[in-house]
Amino acid sequence: MSIHQPPAANAVHAAGSVLRARRLGIDTYQHLVVYLRRDSPVCRAEGFEAQSRIELICGALTVTATLNVADSELLELDEAGLSDASWRALGVRDGTPVQLRHAAPLQSFAAVRAKLQGRPFDDAALLAVAQDIVAGRYSDIHLATLITACSGSHLDLAETIALTRAMVAVGQRMQWPAEVVVDKHCVGGLPGNRTTLLVVPIVAACGLIMPKTSSRAITSPAGTADTMEVLAPVSLEVEQMRQVVRREGGCIAWGGGVALSPADDILIRVERALELDSDGLLVASVLSKKVAAGATHVLIDIPWGRTAKVRSEQAARQLANRLEACGQALGLHVRCVLSDGSQPVGSGIGPAQEALDVLAVLRGQDDAPQDLRQRALTLAGLLLELGGKAAQGQGEALALQTLESGAAWRKFQGICAAQGGMRELPQACCSQVLTARHGGRVVAIDNRKLSTLAKLAGAPRAAAAGLRFHAPLGTVLTPGQPLLTLYAETPGELRYALDYAETQSALVTVEDA
Amino acid sequence: MSIHQPPAANAVHAAGSVLRARRLGIDTYQHLVVYLRRDSPVCRAEGFEAQSRIELICGALTVTATLNVADSELLELDEAGLSDASWRALGVRDGTPVQLRHAAPLQSFAAVRAKLQGRPFDDAALLAVAQDIVAGRYSDIHLATLITACSGSHLDLAETIALTRAMVAVGQRMQWPAEVVVDKHCVGGLPGNRTTLLVVPIVAACGLIMPKTSSRAITSPAGTADTMEVLAPVSLEVEQMRQVVRREGGCIAWGGGVALSPADDILIRVERALELDSDGLLVASVLSKKVAAGATHVLIDIPWGRTAKVRSEQAARQLANRLEACGQALGLHVRCVLSDGSQPVGSGIGPAQEALDVLAVLRGQDDAPQDLRQRALTLAGLLLELGGKAAQGQGEALALQTLESGAAWRKFQGICAAQGGMRELPQACCSQVLTARHGGRVVAIDNRKLSTLAKLAGAPRAAAAGLRFHAPLGTVLTPGQPLLTLYAETPGELRYALDYAETQSALVTVEDA
Known part of the structure; x- marks a missing residue:
């Protein structure tokens, strides 16, 4: 059976409705919003209504925005008002013609509905989901539903691998002129555990390549990127990051700035608001960024404790297995370390307070938090072994020597300078x-x-x-x-x-x- | 262990920050949005940022809105711009003082997170969730997560009963001066199945009390309220509904207009956008409205078929059991009927097209769809038996007689007149x-x-x-x-x-x- 389709319809569709862009100066964070007059001919001809999902097309760019309808004189009849996020996404100027049409049905979401009824995701479905997320076609409620469907342990290993691959596929992927590129990650949940800012300068000072990208906080008071940002710029573009690593061997950049796993960056915003954890999303988030960053050897710290993100040794082992198995499928050498998650590390919690602790350790101050220092030495030592710079059991001694000699502190200063210059710490009022x-x-x-x-x-x-x-x-x-x-x-x-x-x-x- | 709390802090909190309300004329559908200038002292003192959840307080009313930040001259520094929904929710006028503060953490959402980790909801948790929903404290992503957590068969019977009770508790509850108050419901999914508009006039013409409230479409092209609305007003207030029923014995009103289960009305908006089904939410939605409407005897039609909402006879039986068990727990006589869901009922799909079919049956036109007519007679007959107006096996004959005599058509016209007057059908251009x-x-x-x-x-x-x-x-x-x-x-x-x-x-x- 098939349907007779009058040939005129597509021609009309291709033309669409064109309005003039206008920046309204409304900041809706990452939400793409378009404002139209209720009495505009376009609203009436297209049947747009408040909260309609609408495609905005400008040149080669198409983004999906949510409609807010203006009854007042905020806009002219032939204007499409844009929120700051829509404005940035389209890269337009006042008066630029923008074409509007109904967003197409969200086909990939059918797989999310099926998942909720017990049908696992397959590779093609997750790739389509990731593509639609990056294209901005998932509204917040679609993102929340996807995250919920993936929460806890609802993704199995095959789905986790597929999601990781999909996240890599829809972003950039970096390559380095080195056989060994190391990386580390901490699954988080332990306030103040800012070892990355110590590990990177130690191993880079020992000659390893460590192009570290970190996320901002998801559900914590500070992510590594947030803490590093009080000390130096972290929103590096790919080429800047490449230059920093070429010069210093390592960097500590915000992953979102280099779009290494842009689908993950979008999911994280909603995960943060919901404070929902998911093994599958966590593994895909971590490993997609490592693969995209061009890492070959990855050390992952999993603190566990009654009130840490991972609450038991068993859960930590499960997560470690999942990370190692998924890493293997993606061609990464992944090693996990379980650590004590019973209390905060260091004394500071929050970006500037954590940065103070890091500086105290690097400078060898007497009041430096010893727990943070020891964790960093252990992890740096393991990474030096994993990366082939120290024999089994010799890594920590090399790390200690690098810290005590001041080489790590000099390396950290060098990295900050290369990233744009070291900053003064902000003061709380x-x-x-x-x-x-x-x-x-x-x-x-x-x-x-x-x-x-x-x-x-x-x-x-x-x-x-x-x-x-x-x-x-x-x-x-x-x-x-x-x-x-x-x-x-x-x-x-x-x-x-x-x-x-x-x-x-x-x-x-x-x-x- | 406890914390020393300086006594001044609460005094400051109670005072909050007061701004002047201003209607911005932006329709965000049901979303409560507040617009503040980025450079306003309140934004800076309170640390508000785009997408912050903010409580707006005006007199005894408190609502929670999402912040959009204006960088432009849309607003004065001391103004709180309100979207249409915020404006309606607060019932303010231009210049009315409105107090603003950070929304309190959403405590009840912890139960949703726990549910996703496998811990069932208890009665108190679901009551708190329903209270927070009605108070507008759940943002869209919280609503989407709750709906997802309840999707498919994730709610068990005890949770479904508790959710139904919670939904009843947070809304109005009607009472009627009659021992028997009948109601009917169709779980939907079958386009065009608009039997309610026939059943109500038939059983009301036979002397039963049937104060029918219906929802608008959730995932379908028309709900009963949508179809009735093309024939007569359906947004009745409680007192209007009471008058219609006193005069005619029955009504066909929109449930949202009488706030019988306001938590459900809020959930339905997000369910519709997600097109997610849930047995538990469906049962709680249907039965909470019946209890709140004061029904004692309820007939529920469950069409099943490969492409209906309920896809198999087994799923239909499960749903029937759940509805009957939950009804019993709430003191309702619930009878379920499984029916053929293999194709649309009648010829029309969409409000006006379905209304055409209903009118054809009521008027006894030759071209009236016989399948719709027969379904309505079957259901009306069962309801007449359930309500004690006909002996077992005699109900359908009484229904047929009431339809053929023109009594049902006269009753329908009477109901339309009582609800505000019968309307002309709209024409598609x-x-x-x-x-x-x-x-x-x-x-x-x-x-x-x-x-x-x-x-x-x-x-x-x-x-x-x-x-x-x-x-x-x-x-x-x-x-x-x-x-x-x-x-x-x-x-x-x-x-x-x-x-x-x-x-x-x-x-x-x-x-x-």
């Missing part, structure tokens, strides 16, 4: 000390609540916001002794974090000393 | 006949594709849009014979539907006759 009401020995710390507290204070967006934690496990507190210091960039945020602290009774647990 | 290319006997019809076609043409928003289907199962087609006629209210939508039809080769399947 507002701070507040929270004190212990009862005395006793600290026997447990709630990482998640500390993270929430730092986020409510404004981290990671407000770089100076966060906290310094003064009571690691084993500390014997007396009543009135400082427990932590909160930092914020606005009084409103400080107040907001304090309100939260007031309602939480178990940031730390004490026992009689 | 554009139509296009699609013809069969090959001849043969029609052996299968894809309900879903026909629905999609009608939706692409503009249904249900454009009331005159949709299609008339000319080739029911068993029809022997010759090449060039009309298969269906498409109707649209704009050339753009007609073109859009035609584009879809062109790419679909199996709207109907034919075999050699």
Whole structure:
């Protein structure tokens, strides 16, 4: 059976409806919004209504935006008002002609619906999903549904491999003139665990190539990129990143700036708002970025603990297996390390506070947090072994020597300079000390609540916001002794974090000393 | 362990930041958006950024809105621009003082995250979720995640009962001065199956009380409320609905207008966009509205078929069991009927086209669709028996007599008049006949594709849009014979539907006759 199709229809479709672009000066973050007058002939002829998904076409570029309808005089009848994100995505100027039409049905979403009914994703389906995400065809509710369908352990190994490949396929892929290119990653969930900023200069100082790209925070108060950004620019373009690595052997750049896994960058925004974890999305996110960055040998740190992102040793082992198996399928040497996730690493939480800890270790200050220093040495040592710069069991000694000699600190300064220049740390305008009401020995710390507290204070967006934690496990507190210091960039945020602290009774647990 | 909290913090929080309301004239559909100048002191003091979730407080009302940041002269520094939905929700006027503060963390969403990790919802969690939804605290991505977590068969019976109770608890509940109050529902998925508009006048003419509330379309080209709306007003307030039922014994109103299950109304908007089905959400949606509407006896029609919403007899039986068990827990007499879901009912698909079929049956026209007529008589008969107006096995004869005598048609006209007056059917400006290319006997019809076609043409928003289907199962087609006629209210939508039809080769399947 088939349908008679009048030949005229496609001709009309190809022409579409053309309006003049106008920047409205409305910042909707990453949301592409187009504003049209309700009484515009285009709205009426096309049957557009508020929240319609509309394709905006300008030259070779097509993006999908959500329609907001203006009843007022914000716009002329023949204008298409653009939010800042739409404006950037189309790269237009005031008056540029933009063609508008209904977005095509989202075919790839059928696979998401099928997945929810128990049918696994296949390779082609996930590639189509990734392509549609990167083309901006997934609205927020589609992204949220996809993330939910992939949450927890709902993706199996084959799906995880397919998703990783799909994410690599829809982004850029870097190549390096070296046989061994190392990388590291921490699955996160442990506030303050900023070892990357130490590991990169140590191994680069020893001659390994480490073009490190990091994400910004997903559900934490600071990602590696957020912390590095208070010390030096991280939004490098591919060519800049190449130059930094050529000169210094390593870099610490924001992955989103080089579009190594752009589908992941889009998913992360919604994952962050939902605070949903997913083994499959995590593995695909991490490994797609490593493959795209051109890494050959990857060390992955998996801290586990009752209130860490990974809550048990068993879960950590499962994740390690998944990472190693998926890495193998993609031609990567992946080694995972399970580590202690029972408390924050270092004292600072939030971009600037964590950067302070990193600088103290690099400079060999007496007050440098020893836990952060030791973790970095262990990881750098393993990476030196994995990358062939040290024999089995000899890596950590080489790392220690590189740190103590000042070579790592000089390398870090060199990397910052190459990335655009080292920066002064930002200062928080507002701070507040929270004190212990009862005395006793600290026997447990709630990482998640500390993270929430730092986020409510404004981290990671407000770089100076966060906290310094003064009571690691084993500390014997007396009543009135400082427990932590909160930092914020606005009084409103400080107040907001304090309100939260007031309602939480178990940031730390004490026992009689 | 506890935290020292300086007493000043709460005092500051209570004061908040006050701005003047201003209607910006931007229609974002149901999305509550607030627009602030980036350089406004409030934005800076509170650390608000684009997409922040912000509580707007005006008198006793608090709503949660999403922030869009204006860089331009759209607003004054001390103004809070409001989208139409925010404006309506707050009920303010230009210049009314509105207080702004960060939205509190969404505590109830923790239960959704836990559910995704396999922990079932408990009663308290679902009540908190429903309360937060009605208060507007769930953003679209939270709603999408909740719907996804509840999709398919992910809610068990206990959760479904708890969700139904929660939905009832957060809305209004009607009471009627009668011991027996009947209701009916069709789980849908069968285009054109508009029996409610026939059943209500038949049973009301026989003396039963039937205060029918219906939803608008969720994933279909027309819901009962959409079809009724082309014939009479359906957005009745509670008091209007009471008056109509007092006068006529029955009504056909839009449920959203009387806020009988407002949480469901909010979920439905996102379910519609995602086209996701869920047994648990379906049962809670249907039964919460019946309980809230004050029904005591409910008949539920479950059409099943390969391309209906319910795809197999087994799935239909499961759903029937769930509906009956959940009804029992809520004190409702629920009876389910499984029916044929292999093809559309009647010829029309879309509000106005379906209304034409209903009128033909009520008026006893020769060209009235017999399948729609017969289904309505069966259901009305069962409802007359369930409600005690006819002995077992006698209901259908009473229904037939009521239809043939013209009593049902007079009752329908009375109901329309009581609801605000019968309307003229809207006319579509554009139509296009699609013809069969090959001849043969029609052996299968894809309900879903026909629905999609009608939706692409503009249904249900454009009331005159949709299609008339000319080739029911068993029809022997010759090449060039009309298969269906498409109707649209704009050339753009007609073109859009035609584009879809062109790419679909199996709207109907034919075999050699």
